[in-house]
Amino acid sequence: MSDILRLLARSTSVSKATAPQKPKQSASPTPVAEVKLTTAARRREQKRRAAANAANGLSGTPITLLAAPPQVSESQVIKNSTEEKKKSKKRKRDEVEIVDTTVSTSNGPATLGPVEARSLLKQHKLKYTILATLGSRKELLKAAHSQDREDEAECGNATSKKVKTKKDKKSKEGKEKGKGKGKDEREVGDNNTEAVAPKASASSKLDQIFPTPIQTFEELRTNYNISKRLYENVMAQKFTTPTEVQMGSLPLLLDGTRHLVPGLEECDVDLMTIAPTGSGKTLAYAIPAIDHLIRTKHEEGDSYEKGIRVIVLSPTRELADQIVNEFRKLLLGTGIKVVGMKKTLIPKERRRARETSDHEEESEDDDSESSDECDSEEDGGSDAETVNGAVARSRKGIAVKSEIIVATPLLLLHAIELCPDLFPVSKVSRVIFDEADVLLDDLFISQTTSIISHLTSPSLSFSFWSATMPSNSETLATKLISSHPSAVSGNKTRKLVRLIAGIKDSSLPTIRQTITYTASERGKLTALRQLFSSSLKTPCLIFLQTIPRAQALHAEIMYDLPTPNRIAVLHSNLSEAARSKVMDSFRAGEIWVLITTDLLSRGVDFRGVNLVINYDIPTSVASYIHRVGRTGRAGREGGMAITYYTEEDVKYVRGIVGVMEKSGGAEGLQKWMLDSLPKTTKEEKKELKKKGVKERRAGAGADNKKSRISTKSGYDRKIEMRRRAAVDVSKKRMIKGNEDSDDDGDSESEWEGFE
Incomplete structure (x- = not known):
């Protein structure tokens, strides 16, 4: 109702x-x-x-x-229609956002605008420069023509704008100063603008690029779509935020994202990275290499075969072992294996043939390879088992079934030349040069080029990593890439990009650096003992020029600490087992002060080192940067570096002081030092780099008083030498007397037979 x-x-x-x-x-x-x-x-x-x-x-x-x-009232109708329009607009906007998110996730990270990218790169002190554009002649001509068209268009626009602004400016000046004079200046300004503008535009367009760096490790998974297992291994290392070198290099090295970088579209990229010591370069090249192998394994499927696909070269055996350990942390559960090249992987028969034919090269290789032990953590296919003096070959006929191999140049070259059937390198797609300036130096350049000549993959890519990179090393790297068949016969142009993280050829600003004049060798030893008694921060590294001087300093100060057996010496004349024992003891904290040569100056990661002492001045600016870089690792503050120099070192100090001033971590450094210190000639720099300071070279310390490491006076030393000589004479007399007594006993025993 x-x-x-x-x-x-x-x-x-x-x-x-x-x-x-x-x-x-x-x-x-x-x-x-x-x-x-x-x-x-x-x-x-x-x-x-x-x-x-x-x-x-x-x-x-x-x-x-x-x-x-x-x-329905009029106001209600208008309100309903307005709300309906808003809902439709919001629905369309949401649909667009969903599409954009899907595209960015599937095709790679979303790039920032030019202004935002430049601001971010400037904030983190990252600079990208295209050193060379390489490739086949056809591709280079094609790229050059397209580049010229773009440059001409931009130059035309820039010229017209500059001409207009110049004319406006000159016209105002002409009104003030006079019509005739203003007209002449306008004409001159126009001609100069037309001549200079194309060069400036072309250089800025060709040389520098502005990629979008990563800012968090989560972007590796969300934006770059790396393997889930690899991402978990990275996060398990408890890295908080990527360092500058990792932010800048990962977008260029990860597969599937290079085409998004402005200036690198449809190009193959080779990277040269220059970043301070302890900035995380190993992780920066390990993640892309592992991700590349995982993608390759997934794409090939059942046809995938084990074998060497990535080569990492390092100048010393200690650094190679460290790189292997870092790779193993990231490879857990991925199915990819890494192996450190060992001498025992080469069959003994072939090794003996090589040793007899080239004994000199084998003696040089003793400093960077192991002859006693194999790595126990390698997989079954990576170690070669010795049976009756020969290497047992695997079913596929190769000695190394790991995809990544880390080696010193000479040892790997011997393996490739002596055993091409056991070490096939035809599928190697990436070559990584750690401490590239050393590998491209005179000591290793012939070995490095020989290894590259054996790599025949058409998709081979190069990456160079170091804290210092001189211009001649950059030139050698460009020649090395341009002469390889992969660049000559490739279908794409190749660009060698240089990334500088921070300030080039400088040390970390968090390290406090001091330089002390000690006048003589006695002054050095006195200053060191005074440091031991006053403000010694352990663990401590002490660098010397030669092995005899390192041994002499160890014999002089081995009992200067209150706790015995806390000072040790490490050099290349020690056996591999002894070197490994010293390294383990130093890392474990059992050794507080480690005396060494430049053997440990590069790449070796000692995260807890608080003090570095340059007892002998480094042989180059690069050597100083690498020595000092053993402290202050991974952004750790509180590291300190002390450099002693004598009267003989004054002419070599200027370069070191310049690095200290550039890094900003110098203490008590005054400007007058840079102005008053003498300049070093190129010949003196070359001689210093090859042979060191003349007074401290090998063999000079025995007779040269200036280079003797001792605080004893000449009188006390003579008495000590006489005592040692008397002891030696008495020992000889005792030995001779024992021999004579033995002879007499024998004769008596013989004559006892007569009656």
Whole structure:
């Protein structure tokens, strides 16, 4: 009953408003037009319709009003239409955002704009420069023509703009100074602008690029789509945020994202990275190499074969072992294996043939390879088992089934030349040079080029990593890439990109650096003992120029610490087992002070070292940077470096002081030192780098008083030498007397037979 009353009341109210005509309005093709009518026009229309309904007798028929829609006011209609438009716009915007998110996730990271990218790179002190554009002649010509067109277009726009601004400026000056003079200046300015603008535009376009760096390790998974297992291994190392070198290098090295970098579209990229010591370069090249192997394994599927696909070269055996350990942490559960090249992987028969034919090269290789032990953590296919003096070959006929091999140059070259069947390198797609400036130096360049000549993969890529990179090393790297068949016969152009993280050829600003004048060798030893008794921060590394001087200093100060057996010496004349024992003891904290040569100056990671002492001045600026870099690793603050120099070292100090000033971590350094110190000639630098300071070379310390490491006076030394000589003479007499007594005993025993 209530429903009927409600319907009757509704019909009565609607009939008063002449709502029966509403269905006809809904059937009209343009119902929105009525909403736009003015209030007066609507009232006139309602009166007209009411008169027409009264003439037809429809005013008293409420039954037809049951299906009519309710009365909607003008404001309500306008409000509903506005809300509907907002909802449709929001729906379209959400759909666009979903599409953009899907594209960025599937095709790679979203790139920032040029202004934002430049600001971010400047904030983190990252600079990218294209050193060379390489490739086949056809591709280079094609790229050059397209580049010239772009440069001409940009130069034309820039020239026109500069000409206009120049004319406006000169016209104002002409009004002030005179018409004739202003006109002449405008003409000269126009000619200069046309001559200079193309060069400036071309250089800025060709040389520098501005990629978007990564800012968190989570982007490796979300934006770059690396392997889930690899990402978990990276996060398991508890790295908080990527360092500058990792932020800048990973976007260029990870597969599938180079085409998004402006300036590198449809190009193969070779990277040269220069970053301070302890900045995380190993992780920066390990992640892309492992990700590349995982993708290759997934793409090849069942046809994938084990074998060497990535080569990492390092100058010393200690650094190679460290790199292997870092790779193993990232390879857990990925199915990819890494192996450190060992001498025992080469069959003994072939080794003996090599040793007899080239004994000199083998003696040099003793400093960087192991001859006693194999790595126990390698997989079954990576170690070669020795059976009856020969290496047992695997089913596939190779000695190393690991995809990544880390080696010193000479040892790997011997393996490739002596055993091409056991060490096939035709599938190697990436070569990584750690401490590249040393590997491209005179000592290793012939071995490095010989290894590269054996690599025949058409998709071979190169990456160079170091804290210091002189210009001649950059030139050698460019020649090395351009002469390789992969660059000459490739279908794409190749670009060698140099990345500088921080300030080139400088040490970390977190390291406090001091330089002390000691006048003589006695002054050095006195200053060192004073440091031991006052403010020694352990663990401590002490670097010397030669092995005899390191041994002499160890013999002089081995008992200067209150706790015995806390000072040790490490050099290349020690056996591999002895070197490993010293390294393990130093890392474990059992040894507080380690005396060494430049053997440990490069790459070796001692995260807890608090003090580095350059007892002998480094042989080059690069050597100083690498020595000092043994402290302050991974952004750790509190590291300190002390350099002693004598009267003979004054002419070599200027370069070191320049590095200290550039890094900003020097203490007590005054400007007058740079102005008053003598400049070193190129010949002196070369001689210092090859042979060291003349007074401290090998063999000079025995007779040269200036280079002797001792605080004893000449009188005391003579007495000590006489005592030693007397002891030696007495020992000889005792030995001779024993021999004579033995002879007498023998003769007596023989004569006892006579009666």
